[in-house]
Amino acid sequence: MSHVVIVGASVAGVKLAQNLRSEGFTAPVTLIDAEDDPLYDKPPLSKDYLSGASSAQDIAMTTADDLHAREISTRFGVAATTLDPAAKTLTLDDGSTASYDVLVIATGARARLTPWASLPHVHVLRTRTDAEQLRGELVAGRHLAVVGAGFVGAEAAATARKADLRVTIIEPLGAPMGRAMNTEVGGIFADKHRREGVEFRFGISVERVEPVGQRCRLVLTDGSTLDVDAVLLGIGAVPNTEWLESSGVTIDNGIVCDSTLSAVGIPDVYAIGDVSRFSNDRHPESVRLEHWTSAADQSVLIAHNIAHPDDARHYDPTEYVWSDQYDWKIQIVGLTGSDHWRIVGDPADDRFAIVYGVEGQPIQGAVIVNWPRALIDSRRSVAGQAPTEELVGRLRSLLEASKAAV
Ligand SMILES: Cc1cc2nc3c(=O)[nH]c(=O)nc-3n(C[C@H](O)[C@H](O)[C@H](O)COP(=O)(O)OP(=O)(O)OC[C@H]3O[C@@H](n4cnc5c(N)ncnc54)[C@H](O)[C@@H]3O)c2cc1C
Incomplete structure (x- = not known):
């Protein structure tokens, strides 16, 4: 056996x-x-x-x-x-x-580490113990710096804002989740975080962290400093x-x-x-x-x-990942991140979709926010390699129909 x-x-x-x-x-x-x-x-x-x-x-x-x-x-x-x-x-x-x-x-x-990752009040988030230790820092009114605005950093920032902390995100790219979605699309999510009270320092990174009493001083690559109560290192x-x-x-x-x-x-x-x-x-x-x-x-x-x-079967998935940030359920299918994208719906309505793909070619992928029906259609289109325009058209019709029904 x-x-x-x-x-x-x-x-x-x-x-x-x-x-x-x-x-x-x-x-x-x-x-x-x-x-x-x-x-x-x-x-x-x-x-x-x-x-x-x-x-x-x-x-x-x-x-x-x-x-x-x-x-x-x-x-x-x-x-x-x-x-x-x-x-x-x-x-x-x-x-x-x-x-x-x-x-x-x-x-x-x-979690990827840095030389200063073992300082007091500096955290990573990969295991249950990590989460319990970071939770101990989530006290209303304290200031948390989140280094890196990938999915984990963006989600933890949202959780910390809900707990009423001051949150500053430091991210070398120009937007959260920019690698996964591209920085222009990431900007839509940056706006959501700003509306929820997050502060951003884009285009720079952290050179080092120094302990200052019970707090941490971040020395940033533009020469400025930021004093905070705790740091979450979310760099992959x-x-x-x-x-x-x-x-x-x-x-x-x-x-x-x-x-x-x-x-x-x-x-x-x-x-x-x-x-x-x-x-x-x-x-x-x-x-x-x-x-x-x-x-x-x-x-x-x-x-x-x-x-x-x-x-023996071969692995050929339609990629799928989700993320929860504030009241936005973000769902991603297929390959996203190219510079060819269109938006259907309005982020101000808290329901929209970003469709990635070149006109006349098969759809590459989609990012969907709070829109389960659009997810079903996007999944089907990505798996079936439907033309990009077809999905954009279908989502627009869905949106019109749902507006008419209200
Ligand atoms: C904070 C956080 C939030 C996330 N949120 C989402 C989300 O919203 N949506 C999503 O799609 N994905 C999310 N993910 C990603 C998802 O959790 C991972 O893709 C998933 O956990 C991968 O599972 P895995 O079993 O491959 O590896 P892991 O979860 O990394 O587990 C690996 C296991 O191997 C053990 N191990 C390592 N080395 C050895 C060794 N030498 N000997 C014995 N054991 C060893 C470790 O102890 C661990 O238990 C998130 C991840 C994190 C950390």
Whole structure:
């Protein structure tokens, strides 16, 4: 019987173990994770869990007892330190080893750090403990600096404003989420944050942070300084691959995989979730996605491929990611960020869509705010590679019809 060992027990790893059982796979499955209690979901860490609106129980993905009931073994609180693919063996940091027939690497990513990241009142946001520590700083009237306005930084800023902190975002680009959406579109979201009271310092970054009494002084690259009570460092994530360095696994900002998510050149080793870099027809240059839905979808695919090796499927998703900021539910499908975009609806109405694509060519992707019906149509259009104009026209008609109905 094939023993499947999964390293990493967050969304990708846990869902894989569960999906293997749903696929009727009855052989032994073992989940290994460095954290003592890794079975929680990460998206709420910058949203309801950070604010305190959700409890640890609310964000639990499952329990060790539930996993054991499905005959999934767990080894938590031990990190994998080396892999020997020829011997099909892992070593763990408690000195023990684990043998596998099939290995799935789901070690995700960790927060990118700076030399001043370990100072008091400087935080990152990747684990439940990180969220609990940052929550301790969310006291009304205090001043929080958010360094980096990607999704996590923008969401945490929104949560901090709701808790009535003064919030300043420092971002080298000209807008929040500018990499994902382009800076012009990001400007629409900057305006929303400004209306909610966030202050921005665009086009500069932080040179260093110095402790000043109980506070932090940020020295910015334009020579100015900013004194705050706490800092959130939100400058991206680094894939957890160092433990594989001597293994022969190809690493290039993630584990390099083919379109079946198999690690290239290493038999019986797959990589899924934030740590996996894959290529397929739509992504010939390879991508590494840091999205919850991608991790979940990849776990479904690999469970199928392990349980049905004669029917290996290729990973070709329609990308999907969501973000919650204030009263805006932001949903993103497909590939966004190009300079060719059109807006349907008005941000002042808190409901609109941005459609990316060149006139006369297939739609690339869409960003949708508070508009579930537009999301359904956009998803269908992106998956079916419909012409850009067709989706723009359909969304305009939807908007007209909903206005007429009011
Ligand atoms: C604050 C926050 C908010 C987010 N919000 C959203 C959102 O709104 N929408 C969205 O689509 N996505 C969101 N994401 C992204 C999403 O959570 C990730 O894409 C997802 O968690 C990736 O899952 P994963 O299982 O691949 O990796 P991870 O969640 O990174 O988990 C990896 C696991 O591997 C373990 N591990 C690492 N190295 C080792 C080792 N050597 N040995 C053993 N175990 C190891 C770690 O302890 C960890 O438990 C958010 C992420 C964060 C941090």
